[in-house]
Amino acid sequence: MRVCAAPPFAPDAPRADDARWRAHDLLRLKRLTPVESEPGWLRAAIARAPFAVVRRAQAAAEFVAAGVRGATRAERFGTWINVEDIESSLSPESLLAAMPAPERAALAAFVALATLRETPSVLHDFVWGPTGSAGFELAAQVPTLSESSDLDVLIRMPQRGDAATIEALASALAQAAQRAGTRVDAQVETPAGGIALAELAQLAHGKTRVLARASDGVRLVADPWQSS
Template sequence: MRLCAAPPFAPDTPCTDESRWRPHDLLRLARLAPVPDEPTWVPEAFARAPFAVVRRARAAPGFVAAGLRGGTRAERFGTWVNADDIESSVSPESLLAIAPSPERAALAAFVALASLREAPGPLRDFVWGPTGSAGFELATQVHTPTESSDLDLLIRMPRRSDAATIAALAATLARAAQHAGTRVDAQLETPAGGVALAELAQWTSGKARVLARASDGARLVADPW
């Protein structure tokens, strides 16, 4: 997040990981309480699409760390939502069942996603789905990706995968990216946290550690499983 609000709870409040919602889930909110020093674009963006994405941070009971997005890449704001204001949630994998509107389907991010939906190979063995701007549009029906937008994915990988599988995943995404003329970036959800597919591929080739992003911060780990 480019900016982040101060937590609405005392620094010494015991915090936990909320199990009902996971990082990258999109939350539809009944309301968004204003916070001090929030960017001026936040109210308008929330009125346009009353959704926030779950981010990786622990929170006091009754709160969820979430992020809001505006109309540009620079408009990102980390905040905290009240769990009682959450009306529903959408996971990345559930968005695979939703198609973009016909007039938007030719955007590179959606072309790449359509290619991956039909791709043979290792991706079919995992639970996965779109995040980022493509996922946001599929969940909210608000135009979000542009002609130059990348496709971001989340791939759930709770168990160890071998080097051949990781390489095959990377090759599958590279083919979809080339076909669509855009970038396809994937984050793997491992027991240690979120790990970039590109970095994990280097790890399987001998890199000593990988960067894993967890709710208590990012850290280098020798083994994400």
Template sequence: MRVCAAPPFAASAPRVGDARWRAHDLLKLKQLPEADDEPAWVRAAFARAPFAVVRRAEAAAGFVAAGVRGTARAERYGTWINTQDIELLISPEVLLDREPSPERATLPAFVALAALRAHEALNGYVWGPAGSVGFELAAQVPTITASSDLDVLIRVPQRCDSASLHALADALATAARLASTRVDAQLETPAGGVALAELAMGKARVLVRASDGARLVADPWQARSSEPTS
């Protein structure tokens, strides 16, 4: 997040992991309490679409780390949501069955998503759109542009072999060529989120992002043995 609010809980408060809230889930909110240091655009953005995106950060009991999106790429605000203010949770995989409005379905990112839906390489996976595409489908407000990329989240709790990783990477590349846009995927593993592109390259260590920080790991499907990033 480019700007982040101060936590509404004490620095010494114990941090808890709450499985209800997962990175990239969208939260429809009843209200967003105003913070002293929030950017000027936040109120208008929230009035337009009362949603926040769960982000990877630890929070005290009763709170969840989330981000508010503005209309510009630079407008991203990290904040903390009181769980009592959450009206609805929408995961990326739920959004897979939602269609954009007909007049926006021809935008490249939506074309790429339609191509991925039809690709057999993703059969059997739990996955869905994230980023600006996911936000538009959840909030039902125009969010993406003709230059927007497509970001997808793929849940892989069990180990993927090299052939499966390459099949997924090939599916994304095919959709990207068809739609003339960029398509990226993050795999949600037991250790955290890791870019499909990194795993498919067969690197000795890959960057994994978790709620307590980013680290390099040799195997994101094993119990954590890691090196914090500098």
């Protein structure tokens, strides 16, 4: 997040993850409580699309760490959502059933998504779905992607993935990206946290540790599937 609101709970309040929501889930909001530090664009953004994206940070009971996006890449605001203000939630994988508006389907990121969805590959052995601008547009049904937008996807991999599988995933995504004329960036959700697929693939080529992003922080790990 470019900017983040101060937590609406005591600094020493116990924090934990709420299993009802996971990073990259999209929350449809009934309302967004005003905070002192909110940017000027925030209210217009919420009026246009009343959604926030769950971010990787632990919160006190009855709150969820989330981010609101505006009209540009610079307009990002991290805040804290009261669970009473959440109307519903959408996971990345649930968005595979959503389709863009017909006049938006030719955008490169949506072409890449359609290719991944329709082409048989090892990707379909996993739970996966779009995140980023493509996921937001599919959830909110408001134009969010641009001509130059990449496609971001999340792949859930709770069990150990071997080198051949990781390489096959990277190949499937690269082929879809080439066909669409864009980039496809994948984050793999492991027990250790979210890890870039491109970085995970390097474990098979001599890299000893990869960067894992979890709700309690960022760390380098040698084995994303090893029990802590």
